[in-house]
Amino acid sequence: MSRFDFVVIGAGIAGASLGAELAGRGSVLILEQEESAGYHATGRSVAFWEETYGGKVVQPLTTASGPMLRFPAPDFAPAPFLSPRRTLYVGRAGEAAARDRLMADFAGRVDLRPVDPAALVPGLRPEWTVGLLEPDVCDIDVAALHQAYLRRFRQSGGELRMGAGLLSAASDGGGWRIVTAQGAVECGLLVNAAGAWADHAARLCGVAPVGITPLRRTVVQLRVPSLPSPDLPLVMDLGSQFYFKPEGQDRIWLTPHDEEPSPPCDAAPEEMAVAQAIARFQQVVDWPIAAVERKWAGLRSFAPDRAPVYGFDPGQPDFFWFAGQGGFGIQTAPAAALLAASLLTGDSPPSSIAALDPAPYDPARFRG
Incomplete structure (x- = not known):
């Protein structure tokens, strides 16, 4: 049975961006239930980069993502993902x-x-x-951004399995055994980037939902x-x-x-x-x-407070939430993925997001 350091549930913009940031730091598998990545929310977005969209709690993520979307590294994308709109x-x-x-x-x-x-x-x-x-509002080339993350993920050694919907998962305290539509795998840390299915995925893993x-x-x-x-x-x-x-x-x-x-x-x-x-x-x-x-x-x-949910579940410390992005998951993807990767690995955050406070996004806020 294959074993990975990280398994990410979902290959939309959330799973693809976080998977790309993790792939150079360990072995990573992304599981996607559909036959194409980004079939649901990511592929249907009327995406724009707008700092006021999502409110004050989301704005720092959007603002931090702006330079990365405007000036992507040459080895990530050949052109900006943003074009002027207002x-x-x-x-x-x-x-x-x-x-x-x-x-x-x-x-x-x-x-x-x-x-x-x-x-x-x-x-x-x-x-x-x-x-x-x-x-300063801009249109976002969603397809180009999503494909750039998937490309970086694969180039960094990540594995993507399509049609591999989650059926069940169980933790023994030292990792996870995950049953999918394509068989079983094991991992150390499980990441819930399942979008609309996030609470459903949590239940399949024996984790209490947060109300997404x-x-x-x-x-x-x-x-x-x-x-x-x-x-x-x-x-x-x-x-x-x-x-x-x-x-x-x-x-x-x-x-x-x-x-x-x-x-x-x-x-x-x-x-x-x-x-x-x-x-x-x-x-x-x-x-x-x-x-x-x-x-x-x-x-x-x-989520109930309309803020994203990023962090380890307090009741299951090897289960990580990366969900609840509402309509702002694409415009915040670069900063959110870097923030989540630093939380997952314990690495210091890069300077581009060093000022971001993860506390407003912690799932512990829903655990009483």
Whole structure:
């Protein structure tokens, strides 16, 4: 039976990034239940790098990840993963207080500028008078980032097994015996990077769940021939009812910002959410819609306090949580993976994340 120093459950952006950071420090196996890596949340993301997204507890991870995404090492990727976008928060007259709270929350941390939203978005309907610009926001090339981590993982000696879903695992105090759909393996430390399946995976390992809930997010691709420019900012509602961004010429990606609880599954969009997204979009801009070209849904997984869960389980010290990344797992991936790798190995964190405090992400906060 094969034995590894680390076994990571899940090959999405969480498992791939952490696996890549661990692979040079020991033998690592990533187990993926699907036949392709990143099939669920990672492959369905409308990803952007936005420092305010996820709130103050997530912002340090996002900020620390920025330089690594903008200037990747030449042996990791040949080009940046980020391209300029900007975010424009918009609201009606009664939502100025929401704008002011956002500015206060991130004062001294993030560049935020009150603006006239109509000056940035042609065709904005006149009642949308409140605007706040976050100028440093960027699009992320998710596929390139995910593949770069998987490539580094393999080049560093890591092993990836597809179609190897977790069936059970048991710890004897000196390691784990893990039964998968492709047979059994052993390891010293087990890492739960199973995304929407994180609590389910914990139960299969005899570990108490922490309350990670998958929430469905619906996305629609619209063809909008009158789109003024593909370089417009991402437009996000201060009231969290929608956001949309150009996706190439004459197309946008739109979501109603839905968060419907769901069991872990191959998520599919619901027609009500699609209709709601389009109705909200038409209330914001006067751009005619030519066609609904695509629609899909993904699961974003949150712990009860909506902060990520990184660390050893206090009741099972050879079980490590790397889950609960919500909708910000991609924009925080570089820093989160380095932080988790330092916690797992006991190595000093690199200078790029030395200022990060792991305490807000510790699973011990859910253990009473």
